Amino acid sequence: MKQDYSEYLMDPSHLENEESEWARQGFYVKNAEAVKEFMELRGLEKVLEIGCGSGWVAKMLAPFEFFYVGVDKNPNCISLAKGKVANSFFNFENLDVRSIPFFFQQFSGFDVVCSFAFLKHFSLDEWDNILKILLWQGKYAIFAVAIAEHDLDDGTDFPHTSVTLEHLGRAVAVAGHKILKTEHQSDSATGYEMLVWTERV
């Protein structure tokens, strides 16, 4: 049975490697720009990031007038994220995505929910449900998905799940959203990731 990627990161040396890798690859710059551009174009303010890691996207968004909540299961990621961002409208919560439906009941919802390099770390059994939890939090969503032309399983002890476009379309519809646009990210970690923009219907 594969473990959560978050548990893999509990080992400080794994987290340290990932932290420098995330920074080096700089995917977060494009991802944060996609969020910023989308929100500014529509005059949106409230954004939730699920699986925020150590706060690279938050750091990029922090100079702008957004209200941001970042969620990650790994407490060490949350500490690193808090250390990167000093904006009082930016908050980080140490939460498992699976408990989000209970935790965010007090909020009236977010304008945008975003998530990067996250969905691929859930097994196919859970994938649709995790996407549903994600999409339920926002009027709009921007997230990365690994598309299943290739088996991404690299033998590590956490999942690397990809889905077909048909699967993605079905799962988005079941979660009550529609796809606005997609963009292939040929330079993503796997090379098979797509950025997806959706809207609640």
Ligand SMILES: C[S@@+](CC[C@H](N)C(=O)[O-])C[C@H]1O[C@@H](n2cnc3c(N)ncnc32)[C@H](O)[C@@H]1O
């Ligand atoms: C590959 S990292 C991506 C981090 C960041 N989104 C980025 O693009 O750099 C995946 C993140 O998801 C978090 N994560 C994994 N399983 C989770 C879960 N069940 N609930 C919340 N966060 C989780 C991990 O702790 C990790 O920080």
